[in-house]
Amino acid sequence: MIYLRLFLEFFKTGLLAVGGGLATLPFLRELAAKTGWFTQKDIIHMIAVSESTPGPIGVNMSTYTGFTVKGILGGLTSTFGLVLPSVIVCICVAAVLQKFKENKTVENAFNGLRPASMALITAAGISVICGCLVFPNEIINGNFAAAFNVKGIIFAAILLFLFKKYKKHPVIYIALSAVMGLIIGF
Amino acid sequence: MKKLFELFWTFAKMGAVCFGGGYAMLPLLERELVTKRGWTTQEELLDYYAIGQCTPGVIAVNVSTFIGYKRCGIVGAVAATTGMVFFPVIIIMIIAGLLRNFAENVYVQRALSGIAVCVCVLIADAVSKLWSKSIKNKFGIIVFAVVLLLSLFTDISSGFFVLGAGLLGILFFGREGSEK
Incomplete structure (x- = not known):
């Protein structure tokens, strides 16, 4: 029963991959080696597709894998x-939290959690920026000309200005950026 | 039923435009759920992200489940999560089935290069908005700085940071409370 096997393998991945979509990657590698359903090279392609389509990366990866294996x-x-x-x-966590919302200890824990959560979001933001606008590796190599995506940075500044000024829905800016990317390329 | 469909559709719309994974979704969630619909607050959103880090699975799914549960209980959680994955699943199947060279296509890559810049801006904006909600004292600044540095320069799983910060919060504020 290949469906049951698919379900169980991804259930395991979902249960054990803590910390977001790319945490599923090691599990997929293992799965490829174990089952031969897809190759390591397929995984690289799947990452590229998952990152270039909307949706959580882990979800995209599992849909892609499952579809490749069995439609x-x-x-x-x-x-x-x-x-x-x-x-x-x-x-379960939400149910427990709702019950203990007023609890002092839970409240204290959240006072510690929020700055940590904020730091992780900031770190994610920095790593996105470092893959797109600034390239730290080039700075280390002393190659400053290649270290900054100048067109991208200018466009980012314009976007930020528009975003702050007009406060339209983020989707509008995403669509605008896709069009600008098509025309100019960053 | 109408409330459930509203949940499903709200998350479906966000899932359809969320490029770049769970964190990039934060600005959308903030806009759609906090500003527009008032279903949750900025603090709660941060809490969900924190818990989403140390619970198994994809963060975007975890956050959808939390918000859905808060609105309509277990059915709400299922509706929101189904919504979140609805369009991505369809889109991936179309690409996997028909457009084998999708990711290598030059036009796709160009459009994505623009979207990537936008995602940078959206995340930066979300961070600046949430800053004052999450960091209110010296303790917060220290936790923020330590976790930021560790997560940028080490491979420690982010779940540990969240659990550790929670424990620190209990120890630090618990003691402060008893002294007062």
Whole structure:
């Protein structure tokens, strides 16, 4: 029963991959080596597709893998498997939290959690910027000319200005950026 | 039923435009759920992200489950999560089935290069907005700085940072509370 196997493998991935989409990567590598359903090279392609389409990367990866192995049903099965453990765990956590919301200890814990959460989001932001606008490796190599995506930085500044001034829905800026990317390329 | 569909559709719309993973979704969530609909607050959103880090699975899914549960209980959690993955699943299947060279296509890459710049800006804006909500004292600044440096320069799993920071919060503020 390949569907059951797909479901179980991705259930395991969803249960054990803590910390976001790319945390599923080692599990996929292992899965490829173990089952031969897809190759390590396929994984690289899957990452490229997952990052170039909307949606959580982990979800995209599991849909892609499942579909490659066993078509539409395969894609649905593995995605369901991936998502199910998070949904169950989060429902339990949410239920417990709702009960203990007023609890002093829980409140104290959150006072520590929020700055940490903020730091992780900032770190994610910095790593996105470092892959797109600034390239620290080039700075280390002393190659300053290649270290900055000048066109990109100028466009980012314009976007930030528009975003602050007009406060439109982020989608509008995403669409605008896609068009600008098509025309100019960053 | 209408409330459930609203949950599903709100998350489906966000899932359809969320490029670059869970963190890049934060500005969308902030806009859609806090500013526009008032379903949650900025503090709560940060809490969900914190918990999403140390619970298993994809962060975007975890956050959808939390917000869905808060709105409509277990069915709400399922509706929001289904919404979140709805378009991505369809899009990936189309690409996997038909557009084998999608990621290598030069036009796709150009459009994405623009979107990547936008994601930088959106995340930077979300960070600046959430800063004052999350960091209110010296303790907060220290935790922020330590976690930021460690997560940038080491491979320690982010779940540990969150758990550690939570424990520190209990120890630090617990003692402060008893002294007062």
